[in-house]
Amino acid sequence: MKRSLTPRSLPCAILTFSALGCASAPGHHPLTMATMYAQSAEYAAASRSVYAAARVQLDDALADPDWSAALEQGVDFAGKPPAIVLDVDETVLDNSPYEARLIEDGASYPSGWDAWCNEGIADPVPGALALTKYAAERGVTVFYLTNRKAHLEEGTYRNLVARGFPVDGGLDALLMADERPDWTSNKSSRRQHLSATHRIVMMFGDNLGDFVARDEARGTPAEREGVMARHGEWWGTRWFMVPNAMYGYWDGAVLDYDYARGEAELDRLRLNALEQKR
Template structure:
C-alpha cells in the first residue's frame, strides 16, 4: 500500500466516522415528511390548485342562485344580501411552510413566541390558486373575508403580507383576527355570524375542520361522522386545502390534550393507526 492509498483509506474512514456521528446527532422529527411534501411536492401544489380551480368554476352559479349559502350561521332572509366568501389564512391563503420547516430543522416545536416573530417577517407566500380565486371573486363583486386565528397584535403584519401579493380586500375590516372583539374566540362561528349579518356567504375555504364548523365532533370517529353530516357541502360550498403539517386532525388522536408529554402524544397517535398485523 503506497502512501496515497493509505491517505485515501484514512480519509474514507474519517468520512464514515463523521457520517455515523451525524446520524447519531440527527434526531428524527415526525414533521419532516409533511413539511417536505408541503414545500417541495408537485403533488401538494396541484392539489391546492385543483381545489381553488374547482371553486372558481362554481363562482358564477353560486352568485346567480340566491338561495345558495355556505354558512350554517346564515339564518333567514339572506337571499337579497350581497355575496361574500370566507377564507382562513394560514395554510389556506398563506403558505407558512418556512416556519414548519424551521420547526423540523431546529428540532423545535410550535410556540406562540416564535410564531409571532415569524408572522412579523411577512415572508409567507400565497398558496397555489388562492390569489386567482380571490381575485376572480372580487372581480365578480363578491366580498372577501379572511377569518384567521392569528391574534390581534398580528393583524397589521397579516394585512401587509396579504397586500404584498395583491390579495383583494386585505384591510382591517376584512381581516378578522382572534380576539379583535371579545366574542371572537378561537371558534370561528361568531365571526361567520358577523359576516353573515350583511352578506350571503357563498363559499368557505380552510385547511382545518374548524374553518367550517365550531362543533368538529370530538375524537377521530366523531369527526368523521360530522364530516359525513355535511357531505353535500364539500367541493361545492366548502373547500378544504390539504395540510399534513399540523391541525385539529392531529390533536384529535390524543384527545386534544396538549398537557400530555410529547412521548405520550406520540404513543396515542401510533395507537390511532389502523395497521396490518404484518407478514406471517
C-alpha cells in the same frame, strides 16, 4: 428563498404546530415529511385543484339566490351582497418555511411565530390568489377569518397585500381571534357577524373548525368523521378543504387535544390511532 436544513436540525425536531415539547429521538421526524410535502409539486397541484373547483362553481353560486355556505347564516340573506370567507394559515398563506425554521432550530410553536407573521413574507397557497382575485373581479367581497390573534392583524394584512390578495375592506377584511370580546377561537361568532351584512357563498379552510363550530370540529376522530360526512355534498361545492399534513385538529383528536404529555405518550397515542389491516 429556500435553504437546506443542516444536520444540527435533526436531533430535536418539532412535532406539530400545537405540540409543546421537542422530539427526543434523533433522526427523521414525521413533521419533516409533512413539511416536505407542503413544499412539493404534488401539494401545489392538490391545492390548485381545490381552488380550481371553487372557481368553476362560483358563477353558479352567485346566480342562485338561495345559495349559502354558512351554517350560522339561517335563511335571512336575501338581497345581501355575496362574500367568500377564507381561513389564513395553510389556506391562503403557506407557513411551511416557518415550520422548516422550527425543525432547523429544534424549537416548537409558538416560538418565533409572532416574528414570522410580522415579517409578512409567507407565500400564497397555490391557487388561492387566482381564486380570490377572480371572486373580487366578480364583485364578491373576500374576508379572511383567522385564529391569528388581533396583535398580528397589521403584519398579516401587509403579507396579504404584498402577495396581491384582494383586501378591499382594508383591515376590516381581516377578522382576527380576540379582536372583539366574543370573537373567540370558535369561528362561529365571526361567521355570524359577517352573515349580518353578507351572503357567504363559499368557505375555505384546512381544518373542520373553519366550517363548523369549534366543539363539533374538536370531537373524537369518529365524531369528526361524522361531522365531515353530514356535510358531504357541501365539500367541493360550498366548502373547500385545502390539505394540511403539518398540524391540525386531526392530530389533536387522537391526543384528546392534550399536547402537555411526554413525547413517548404522544407517540403511543398516535400509533394506537392508526387503522391497519393484515
